[in-house]
Amino acid sequence: MTIQKDHFRQAMQHTPFHARLAALTQTEEWTSWNGYMAPRVLDKLSTEYFAVRSSCAVMDMTPMEKYRITGTDAFRFLDRLVTRDLSKLKPGRVTYVVWCNDDGKLIDDGTLFQFGEDDYRLCAQHHQFDWLVTSSMGFDVSIEVETHDVAALAVQGPTSYSVLTEAGISGLDELRPFGIAHLSCQGFPVVVSRTGYTGDLGYELWISPDDALQLWDAIFAVRDRYDIHAMGLSTLEMLRIEAGFIMPGFDFNTAESTVREGYDRSPDEVGLDWVVDIDKGHFTGRKALLAERARPARRRLAKIVVDGNKPLGEAFIFDSKNGKQIGEIKCATWSPILKANLALADIECSNGKMPRHLWARIDYQRELKWMSTWAECRVTDTPFYSPEHRSTTPPARF
Amino acid sequence: MTERNDAIIIGTGHNGLVCGTYLARAGLKVLFLEARDVAGGMTSASAIDDDYHVPGLAHTAYPVCPKIRKDLQLGKFGYSDGKAIETIALDETGRHLRIGQRSVSGPGLADSDADAYVQFKNEFLDYARALRPLFENKPPRLKNMGFADKSTLAKLGWNIRAGLGRESMNEFLRVVAMNMYDVLEEAFDDERLKGALAADAVLGHHMGPRSPGTVLTWLARLYGELNGPLSIVCGGRSQLGHALLQAAEASGASVRLGAKVKKILVEKGKAFGVETDDDEVIKAKLIVSNADPRSTFLDLVGAPNLDAMFAQRVSQIRGAGNVAKLHIALSGIPEFTGLTEADMDNRLLIAPTAKYVEHAFNHAKYGECSVDPVLEITLPSLHNDSLAPPGHHIMSVNIMYVPYDMAGDQHEQNATFAYKVISQIGRYAPELKSLIVNHELLTPRDIERQYHVRQGHWHHGEMTIHQSFMLRPVHGAAQYDSPVDGLFLCGAGTHPGGGLTGLPGRNAAKRILATSATT
Numbered sequence: 001m002t003i004q005k006d007h008f009r010q011a012m013q014h015t016p017f018h019a020r021l022a023a024l025t026q027t028e029e030w031t032s033w034n035g036y037m038a039p040r041v042l043d044k045l046s047t048e049y050f051a052v053r054s055s056c057a058v059m060d061m062t063p064m065e066k067y068r069i070t071g072t073d074a075f076r077f078l079d080r081l082v083t084r085d086l087s088k089l090k091p092g093r094v095t096y097v098v099w100c101n102d103d104g105k106l107i108d109d110g111t112l113f114q115f116g117e118d119d120y121r122l123c124a125q126h127h128q129f130d131w132l133v134t135s136s137m138g139f140d141v142s143i144e145v146e147t148h149d150v151a152a153l154a155v156q157g158p159t160s161y162s163v164l165t166e167a168g169i170s171g172l173d174e175l176r177p178f179g180i181a182h183l184s185c186q187g188f189p190v191v192v193s194r195t196g197y198t199g200d201l202g203y204e205l206w207i208s209p210d211d212a213l214q215l216w217d218a219i220f221a222v223r224d225r226y227d228i229h230a231m232g233l234s235t236l237e238m239l240r241i242e243a244g245f246i247m248p249g250f251d252f253n254t255a256e257s258t259v260r261e262g263y264d265r266s267p268d269e270v271g272l273d274w275v276v277d278i279d280k281g282h283f284t285g286r287k288a289l290l291a292e293r294a295r296p297a298r299r300r301l302a303k304i305v306v307d308g309n310k311p312l313g314e315a316f317i318f319d320s321k322n323g324k325q326i327g328e329i330k331c332a333t334w335s336p337i338l339k340a341n342l343a344l345a346d347i348e349c350s351n352g353k354m355p356r357h358l359w360a361r362i363d364y365q366r367e368l369k370w371m372s373t374w375a376e377c378r379v380t381d382t383p384f385y386s387p388e389h390r391s392t393t394p395p396a397r398f
Numbered sequence: 399m400t401e402r403n404d405a406i407i408i409g410t411g412h413n414g415l416v417c418g419t420y421l422a423r424a425g426l427k428v429l430f431l432e433a434r435d436v437a438g439g440m441t442s443a444s445a446i447d448d449d450y451h452v453p454g455l456a457h458t459a460y461p462v463c464p465k466i467r468k469d470l471q472l473g474k475f476g477y478s479d480g481k482a483i484e485t486i487a488l489d490e491t492g493r494h495l496r497i498g499q500r501s502v503s504g505p506g507l508a509d510s511d512a513d514a515y516v517q518f519k520n521e522f523l524d525y526a527r528a529l530r531p532l533f534e535n536k537p538p539r540l541k542n543m544g545f546a547d548k549s550t551l552a553k554l555g556w557n558i559r560a561g562l563g564r565e566s567m568n569e570f571l572r573v574v575a576m577n578m579y580d581v582l583e584e585a586f587d588d589e590r591l592k593g594a595l596a597a598d599a600v601l602g603h604h605m606g607p608r609s610p611g612t613v614l615t616w617l618a619r620l621y622g623e624l625n626g627p628l629s630i631v632c633g634g635r636s637q638l639g640h641a642l643l644q645a646a647e648a649s650g651a652s653v654r655l656g657a658k659v660k661k662i663l664v665e666k667g668k669a670f671g672v673e674t675d676d677d678e679v680i681k682a683k684l685i686v687s688n689a690d691p692r693s694t695f696l697d698l699v700g701a702p703n704l705d706a707m708f709a710q711r712v713s714q715i716r717g718a719g720n721v722a723k724l725h726i727a728l729s730g731i732p733e734f735t736g737l738t739e740a741d742m743d744n745r746l747l748i749a750p751t752a753k754y755v756e757h758a759f760n761h762a763k764y765g766e767c768s769v770d771p772v773l774e775i776t777l778p779s780l781h782n783d784s785l786a787p788p789g790h791h792i793m794s795v796n797i798m799y800v801p802y803d804m805a806g807d808q809h810e811q812n813a814t815f816a817y818k819v820i821s822q823i824g825r826y827a828p829e830l831k832s833l834i835v836n837h838e839l840l841t842p843r844d845i846e847r848q849y850h851v852r853q854g855h856w857h858h859g860e861m862t863i864h865q866s867f868m869l870r871p872v873h874g875a876a877q878y879d880s881p882v883d884g885l886f887l888c889g890a891g892t893h894p895g896g897g898l899t900g901l902p903g904r905n906a907a908k909r910i911l912a913t914s915a916t917t
Contacts, residue, residue: 080702102705102874102881134710138701279666284705287667287881 016212039232056157085277104288105255156202199243244383296352411439414688415642416903433658438639453633460622477641480629492736597749606759632781690858719842719854722800762799857896
């Protein structure tokens with residue numbers, strides 16, 4: 001690895017796709033994502049949103065933190081790191097994982113790719129190298145930061161299968177959700193996983209940064225036949241809430257960045273109890289999670305549908321109209337496809353049970369005048385939006 | 399193994415024996431597993447060759463905690479206080495100081511210093527007494543306090559406020575976190591006296607008298623003095639390790655020597671047994687480790703069986719030994735300038751000034767042996783003539799500082815180092831060299847190998863403030879239990895730390911019995 005000596009001259013790094021994003025953006029709304037320049041919106045929120053829900057959108061995922069984990073203890077190391085039983089994961093498959101600190105509080109979540117017997121890639125929202133190294137004591141394992149050496153592109157939406165096939169990537173027919181395929185495009189290798197953060201049919205493409213623009217161009221070359229848009233982080237936020245996916249650092253404070261006691265969250269508290277295989281063997285946080293499960297639940301991040309169409313923002317949640325405040329909204333969006341106000345809310349339980357009927361007090365402005373209104377909320381246990389075409393194999397051809 | 403064991407004690411150091419004997423006396427079936435061929439840990443005897451025997455790695459000791467002596471009826475098993483000794487602070491010109499428990503004398507010592515010493519000792523012994531509830535109980539948890547924790551803190555508070563009185567309390571609170579050097583500068587003028595007290599404060603620690611926390615390490619040493627005077631460890635029936643072994647066996651516990659534990663077996667977060675070097679699996683409900691915390695958690699349990707942050711904390715425990723031990727077989731009693739033969743059964747200290755001690759420590763900071771080391775010299779054969787052939791003697795020397803990690807070629811340094819130390823003693827005892835029959839140098843690396851203690855550290859880990867009380871050995875294992883259910887610690891790596899008090903073993907046993915009673 002060569003050390004860049006002039007990186008400081010540029011406040012935000014460019015991803016390998018930057019030239020194309022810069023050419024497409026009409027808003028110049030950039031933000032920093034793990035130190036990379038990433039678009040919030042390139043065109044219009046609604047255009048990008050509907051591209052994913054009804055045709056296809058492309059998103060540069062390169063800033064995602066990526067770690068290659070290899071070595072004879074790679075499996076044992078990862079199984080001790082994450083809460084999920086990894087013996088069920090097989091080469092060529094991806095799984096969603098979370099990991100905790102000793103207190104059983106969430107540090108981050110991510111996707112774990114198994115390429116071979118002792119060969120894994122862990123993708124995370126936040127920088128995890130220090131935690132991975134800390135966790136590696138006693139294991140024969142190599143941890144390599146791949147963030148800057150692997151370019152990643154998400155292609156999401158009902159027509160994504162057709163678009164990629166037409167763009168010259170063949171072999172996607174039998175790729176099931178959470179599967180990995182080693183394919184090629186115009187002669188260069190492309191690793192494709194049927195994964196995504198949108199809740200729709202979609203793929204993530206992992207390539208050498210050198211091939212990034214060629215891949216982008218191959219996809220956009222079929223734009224005359226398919227409606228393809230580039231999308232930014234603001235659209236992704238709407239989509240992931242509809243899909244019921246949580247965002248560490250936004251929906252809950254990550255453990256290693258929490259100072260105040262009780263401000264961090266366990267997997268159970270954010271509704272990720274299904275990712276915890278408590279009896280699989282030892283993993284960091286296991287003892288704390290067992291102790292937590294022996295007590296009545298204290299709080300839970302719930303998916304709620306809020307009546308009405310007032311923009312939710314950061315509202316407080318009450319047990320009844322003008323009642324006791326028992327929670328707060330962590331993220332919210334208006335869902336164009338469901339025509340509903342959706343939110344993830346951190347709710348206090350009473351006697352270990354989460355109340356099902358809630359009220360939100362919504363403060364909003366009308367021509368700069370603050371108004372307040374009450375809206376009833378319903379708790380739902382399933383993703384708000386999960387279309388059938390998301391998991392059909394092979395996907396429908398358009 | 400069909401035999402049922404309630405508890406396995408890994409190691410038969412004095413704390414392991416104390417803990418296991420308490421458990422056995424409470425009705426538990428206890429099995430001791432000792433890697434070495436001899437029980438007693440650092441208090442056990444060894445030999446340079448067939449003729450010259452060394453009573454223990456620890457060569458001076460304060461009496462064991464009287465409560466332990468009474469509870470375990472150690473007197474019945476032969477334990478007795480050794481002969482009270484004084485410290486002779488050697489001076490190269492022969493103007494030595496004799497330092498007793500409550501008096502000091504010597505040529506050229508000002509009356510003001512002699513008086514100040516009495517007052518100083520009384521004051522600091524009072525401080526040590528005030529800390530007694532803290533030493534003699536499990537360190538209180540500050541969060542989720544139980545009754546025992548509140549009681550310990552209440553007693554501690556009472557002792558400091560009411561026991562010491564307002565003036566003493568203020569002074570105690572002022573000096574407790576200071577370094578010994580500054581405190582000695584305030585109290586005394588005599589360099590010899592300051593040198594000797596400075597050496598006592600840092601003996602066995604990777605600290606110089608100017609290091610923070612050295613008043614606290616000195617208070618930990620003074621706690622021992624509350625139990626009685628210092629004596630020479632001289633082997634035989636009266637030896638602590640010997641009496642404890644007798645007490646352990648009499649209480650029904652079994653002791654297996656030469657049985658090295660290589661693994662603590664853990665399933666679903668619970669320890670259920672051990673595996674020995676011979677691949678034998680021995681099961682028990684309770685596993686109690688007398689081994690140091692780093693060996694226990696990182697080698698025997700293994701980091702993969704622990705939470706990541708806890709394993710990290712354990713790996714960062716500071717505890718690189720830096721005291722070497724020199725054993726010299728002599729054909730007679732060496733004559734020290736200015737001392738009579740009758741003086742020789744005392745403890746001789748070469749630490750002429752506090753600055754000398756600090757200088758000696760400077761080298762250790764950079765991985766070098768002290769050019770002019772601090773030496774603590776005893777002749778145990780004057781107390782037990784069976785240690786050497788008639789007329790012959792054994793000299794035991796603690797050498798500070800000899801770092802565990804030495805810069806440069808360690809082997810080469812060891813070869814010449816013993817001679818340097820002998821030459822240094824020769825400045826006080828010119829005839830020494832002509833009496834030497836044989837010698838043996840144990841560096842911290844040798845101590846690590848022979849006594850199975852990580853980095854050869856006397857106290858299983860530095861007794862710094864950040865590794866003391868409710869942080870000893872680390873947060874998460876400071877109340878003798880550990881994140882692994884059924885696994886407990888009882889060695890010097892736990893509160894209140896090193897020394898031959900036996901308190902870690904006793905406190906651990908109380909904790910284990912209290913925990914088992916509730917589950």
